[in-house]
Amino acid sequence: MRWHLGLQSALVVCLGFMMPAAACAADLEGEIPPDLPLTPSAAPAWSLQILPYAWLPYLVGDVTVRGRSVHLDIDPIDVLDHLTTSGGRIPAWMSYIEARRGPLSLYNDTFYANLGLSSDLARTRPGRADIGVSAGLDFQQAVIELGAGYQVGRWALAPDRPVALDLIAGVRYWYQEADLSLAVSAELDTGGLEIRGNRALARSGSVDWLDPLVGARLRHQFAPGYELTVKGDVGGFGVGSQFSWQALAAVTFDLATRDGVTYAGMVGYRALDVDYEQGSGRRKYGYDILQHGPLLGLVIGF
Numbered sequence: 001m002r003w004h005l006g007l008q009s010a011l012v013v014c015l016g017f018m019m020p021a022a023a024c025a026a027d028l029e030g031e032i033p034p035d036l037p038l039t040p041s042a043a044p045a046w047s048l049q050i051l052p053y054a055w056l057p058y059l060v061g062d063v064t065v066r067g068r069s070v071h072l073d074i075d076p077i078d079v080l081d082h083l084t085t086s087g088g089r090i091p092a093w094m095s096y097i098e099a100r101r102g103p104l105s106l107y108n109d110t111f112y113a114n115l116g117l118s119s120d121l122a123r124t125r126p127g128r129a130d131i132g133v134s135a136g137l138d139f140q141q142a143v144i145e146l147g148a149g150y151q152v153g154r155w156a157l158a159p160d161r162p163v164a165l166d167l168i169a170g171v172r173y174w175y176q177e178a179d180l181s182l183a184v185s186a187e188l189d190t191g192g193l194e195i196r197g198n199r200a201l202a203r204s205g206s207v208d209w210l211d212p213l214v215g216a217r218l219r220h221q222f223a224p225g226y227e228l229t230v231k232g233d234v235g236g237f238g239v240g241s242q243f244s245w246q247a248l249a250a251v252t253f254d255l256a257t258r259d260g261v262t263y264a265g266m267v268g269y270r271a272l273d274v275d276y277e278q279g280s281g282r283r284k285y286g287y288d289i290l291q292h293g294p295l296l297g298l299v300i301g302f
Helices: 002-029 076-081
Strands: 047-055 058-065 068-074 092-101 104-117 122-124 135-158 161-183 194-196 199-203 207-223 226-235 243-258 261-278 285-301
Touching (some): 058 076, 068 135, 068 161, 076 104, 076 285, 161 226, 207 243, 207 261, 243 285
Antiparallel strands (some): 047 092, 047 285, 058 068, 068 122, 104 135, 161 199, 161 207, 207 226, 243 261, 261 285
C-alpha cells in the first residue's frame, strides 16, 4: 500500500506542475504573431557577378615553333596596337563570372587575344643565326579557367571591416596557335618550313593543354563600398605545363544600384606565368612567357 500512496503522491505533484504549464502554453499560443516564421530560415540564395574587363599585359619570354625560338619583350601599348581581326576572328575577349551561395563560389575566367607581332617585337634568340635574322609572329591564345572556392575563415579587423579567406581549386585550359615568319638567309635551315618569297613560315598548328591549379583568395572590405581582393594560385605540376602561377590584386568600388542590380568599378594588376613545351628537335613547341599588366573592369551584381 505504501508504494501505491507514493505513486499517487508523485502523480499529484506532476499534475500540479503540468496543468499551469499547459495553461500558460495555451495562452501564449494565441499571442504568436501571424507573420512569425515557424520553420527554419531558408538557405541563402545564389548571387551572381559578371565582370567584363580589359587586361593589357606586358609579354616577356620565349616562344618556340618548329624548333625555332623568338624572344618577346613587349609592353601593353604594343599589345593594344597589334591586336588583329585576321581570319574574321575578334581581336580579344575577357570576362569573369562568379556565382556564390553562402561559403561556396563557382567561377569562370576567359581570356582570348589574337596578336600580329612584327619583326621588331619578336626577336630571334641571341646566338641562333640559323633561324634567320628577323622574325614576325602571328599568335592566337585562349585561356579558360574554371574553378570553385570555399570560404574557410571570416573575421573583422575593425567593426564593419570584414575579411574573408577562400581556398580555390580548379583547372586552366590553354589553347594556342602560332605562325612564325622568318627571313630567308644562307644560314637558315628550312627543314619543316613553308617558303613564301623571301620568308619562311613555321606553323605550330593547334596546341592545347590543361593545368590543374590550387590557390587562395583574400577579400577585405576596407571602407564602405570598397573591397580589396588578393588572389594567387599555382598549377601545371607536369600534368599539362611544367609549372604555372598567377597573382592578382584588385580594388572594387561601388558606383550605383538600379532595379536591384549593383554596378561597381574595378582596377587592379594581374600576372600570369606558364612554362610549357612538347616535342623535340624540329617538332618542338614551347611557350615560356610571363604576362603581367593593369586590369580595368565593370562588376555587375545580381
